[in-house]
Amino acid sequence: MDQVTKDTESLKLGHSNANGDAHPDITAMLPELPPGRALNAGMTLEETVADLNKHPLFMTELDTSGDNEELAALQALAYEGTPLENATNFKEQGNECFREKRWADAKEFYGKGIAILSAEESRRAKGGKKRVQKAAGPLELKPDADADDSAKPEAPNPPNDEEFEEVDDDPAEVKSEQALLETLHINRAACHLELRNYRSCTLDCAAALRLNPRNIKALYRSARALLAVSRLPEARDACARGLELDPSNKPLQTLSGEISKAAEADAARAAREAELASQARRRAALLKAALAARGIRTRATGRPPDMEDARVALAPDDLDPASALVFPTLLLYPCHLESDFIKAFSERECLDQHFGYVFPLPWDRAGEYSAAGVECYVESVSGGLVKVGRKVPLLQVLAGGNVEVVDDLLKVFVVPKARAEGWVREWKENKKKEQAGGGQ
Numbered sequence: 001m002d003q004v005t006k007d008t009e010s011l012k013l014g015h016s017n018a019n020g021d022a023h024p025d026i027t028a029m030l031p032e033l034p035p036g037r038a039l040n041a042g043m044t045l046e047e048t049v050a051d052l053n054k055h056p057l058f059m060t061e062l063d064t065s066g067d068n069e070e071l072a073a074l075q076a077l078a079y080e081g082t083p084l085e086n087a088t089n090f091k092e093q094g095n096e097c098f099r100e101k102r103w104a105d106a107k108e109f110y111g112k113g114i115a116i117l118s119a120e121e122s123r124r125a126k127g128g129k130k131r132v133q134k135a136a137g138p139l140e141l142k143p144d145a146d147a148d149d150s151a152k153p154e155a156p157n158p159p160n161d162e163e164f165e166e167v168d169d170d171p172a173e174v175k176s177e178q179a180l181l182e183t184l185h186i187n188r189a190a191c192h193l194e195l196r197n198y199r200s201c202t203l204d205c206a207a208a209l210r211l212n213p214r215n216i217k218a219l220y221r222s223a224r225a226l227l228a229v230s231r232l233p234e235a236r237d238a239c240a241r242g243l244e245l246d247p248s249n250k251p252l253q254t255l256s257g258e259i260s261k262a263a264e265a266d267a268a269r270a271a272r273e274a275e276l277a278s279q280a281r282r283r284a285a286l287l288k289a290a291l292a293a294r295g296i297r298t299r300a301t302g303r304p305p306d307m308e309d310a311r312v313a314l315a316p317d318d319l320d321p322a323s324a325l326v327f328p329t330l331l332l333y334p335c336h337l338e339s340d341f342i343k344a345f346s347e348r349e350c351l352d353q354h355f356g357y358v359f360p361l362p363w364d365r366a367g368e369y370s371a372a373g374v375e376c377y378v379e380s381v382s383g384g385l386v387k388v389g390r391k392v393p394l395l396q397v398l399a400g401g402n403v404e405v406v407d408d409l410l411k412v413f414v415v416p417k418a419r420a421e422g423w424v425r426e427w428k429e430n431k432k433k434e435q436a437g438g439g440q
Helices: 003-013 045-052 069-077 083-099 103-125 171-194 198-211 216-228 232-245 250-294 351-358 394-398 417-439
Strands: 130-133 164-167 297-299 313-315 324-333 338-346 374-379 385-388 404-406 410-416
Touching: 083 103, 083 171, 103 171, 171 198, 171 216, 198 216, 216 232, 216 250, 232 250, 250 313, 250 324, 313 338, 324 394, 338 351, 374 417, 410 417
Parallel strands: 297 404, 324 410
Antiparallel strands: 130 164, 313 324, 324 338, 374 385, 374 410
16 A cells, blocks of 8 residues: 555544654544435435436526426526416516517417416425415614614514415415416417427427316317327317317318318328339239249349349339340450440340440450450359350340349350450369369
């Protein structure tokens, strides 16, 4: 143990240091924790910070969940006047902003009023009484002990708990507060609707409906928000409930028509998607049957090349079994490391038909490539080469299972006749090396 560690231990235990000087017990000098904090003695640092953050005076982040009753009560005490008076004032300020289409500002004012009245609702739900200041009596003055009484005026005593009393709520006032709270939720829902905060809109409407299930505006705005996010069954239900309460309500009637149109469009879209899915399944089944009937082998590696929309298909109509198979085909010129891509090589066509527009090649300066001057090959399933006559239909090349189409792409090697023998020999040597390497 080094000297610093020893001194630290001696500080904790009240021992002497290396020089023989006694150290006091530091822990004994620390002030005793208040009862509320002593309860947290077993918490980790993170748990203690989280617990402190629940209390308004220790908060480092604003709690916007609406569940912190201590914060709501503290906010309510920040204003003079009764909760009803303060909430009414915020409603009027919100209404002024709403008329000016300042939706965000109006939402904030309505929210302040909601916080005040919600705190009152929470208090009543717990059975708490209303805390009010007693009627003012004679003002008691407290002299300043450090100054001459004749030189300084006496200061009033600060208010204390004895100046307040708990009283029962006035039923009429409670009813007014609940009616105002309902209105504030409805008004804030309108702001959320304008700001496209659709989920918040439905939450405010739900809060208003808990206070008054017959609130037409809450049902209308909730249905409007639900329609905006395509929750059509719920939107239809809210609108229907509103029309049950007021069958002649024009906005609800108009909204009901919009919901019906949206439902029809949604049903039509679903029908189209189902039809497309059905066609895709039929297309795949027909293609599989056509390949099997012709004895053409195919294989997928899981790493297909990017060919955009090119694929093995039936053409001209991929839903008609009488159509011909077409294959994306890559013409490879291995002697010059060049290539050409044919998007749809029909099974009924031969290489000579495509050579008619492929040749002459723009990079063939020596003139080695022509329809009559090249030999063509495809790789067999076993890894060898199959020579392809330039006038042989593609179906004849692919039928029989000796050649396979990999990842929807057929590869044809095109070699000048003068180089063909050497290229074939080199191909076979490379294959032998690959096989030998694979066997090690």
